[in-house]
Amino acid sequence: MDMDLAKLDREIINNEAYDLLAEKWYEAQDDPIALLRNQHKLEMPWILEEIRRNIGFRAEILDIGCGAGFLSNDLALAGHKVTGIDLSTSSLKVAESRDRTHSVKYIQGDAYHVPFPSRSFDVVASMDMLEHVSDPQQVIAEASRVLRPGGLFFFNTFNKNPLAWLVVIKGMEWFVKNTPPQYHVYSLFLEPNKLRLWMEDFGLETVAVRGIRPVFVQKPMLELIRTGIVPKNFQFTFTKSTMIAYTGFAKKMREH
Template sequence: MSDATDTVTRKASGGQTIRPEEAAHFGALAKEWWDPKGSSAMLHKLNPVRLGFLREAVDRHWSGDIRHRRPLVGKSVLDVGCGAGLLCEPLSRMGGAVTGVDAAPENIAAAALHAKGGALDIRYIAGELAEQDLGQFDLVTSMEVLEHVADKRAFVGELAARLSPGGLMVLSTPNRTQASRLLLVGAAEAVGMVPRGTHHWEDFATPEELRELLAAAGLAMGEPQGIAFSPAKGLHLSSDLALNYIVTARRAG
């Protein structure tokens, strides 16, 4: 599956969440996704932090052995807003049967090419999540995507619809605080840590807002954990939610 993008049966839906300008922005960066010193350098630094949280959440949710190198064997995984596969590839190496969906065809092409080079069997699909007849998955992830969609309620609803009963969802997104306005939008873009135009502060969601969105979709949100930065530690998991946070969600009840 990794040598080409999939053709997937489409279903009619009015829940369009893709912003064309956002897809174009990230699609233009596709060729640099896998360059740790390129325009996606911040994501390369962020990825190990997200994976640390995710691995612990997976072990806790399925009562797994923390020594097991492939805790997702036998599990289906969906990563939405997958870019060029920075998260999909480690999830595949953890044993998951991984599907990645992204709004930008350029990203999907780069993801498929990179997965092929690593002999990883990952299914990649370009387009609107609501238009894909994908079924349900044991693990659904969507990292740094919520802030880029046009309709957050519709998007979270689509994510929830893809989660199997007993499944686990993991989401990360910037918090809408004065600290994130100053550092993630102002400073980070000014010094080139992220490309200009990547973030729009008014589209960030607070943990309380995300909890409400998840509840409306029938999901219960776990306790959020911050992703903070310090000169000594770099990016790291923290109790400080001011910049960015990561959460789990499960079906309520």
């Protein structure tokens, strides 16, 4: 199940799959991106509430690996000042076209070398992104660098164990149409404890971690298995178990 990480050499993994999506980011149901859209619907209210509780109603936010702007555009709609960076120019064009506030600043940028000065943002998000990079520690280091003291770092990624491999990798390959080869790479999955220790290395203290997974007993799941198409009402849920995937946030307590 593992790949040789030395061969990955600080790459962004499978970026080309996202680069080719274009408007499918928001419209396709016969593609794994539909699952990401539905997962985002669950996460978004929680993210907004934690930002409000810890920062306020108007935060300066950086979305690293913003893709087509699911998170960035919703944050802007809620009144925040948002910047999104991504390597994919086609995804950024879609993100900009879907920004109803016309306020998000979209920039082509490298997650390993974020093009902003230190202490520039109140919040940094790296959602569904750490499992696509061969050097997540460098992404975390950059997130911490550009965060102000007391700022928040939001993340979402996959745990590393046989269950996560079965559900995330094989489940998509077996049941979701148009899943690209090696859409996810098992060797890049991250145990929560390892991620927590890395964040501590860069001055980030974990505040909350929540498990997240599909609702297994739901009619849309049966429809997905039968047709390979993700129903629009397919649901995800938060859970105490982080065995499959997890989301959370940390607070910047010190410089590293």
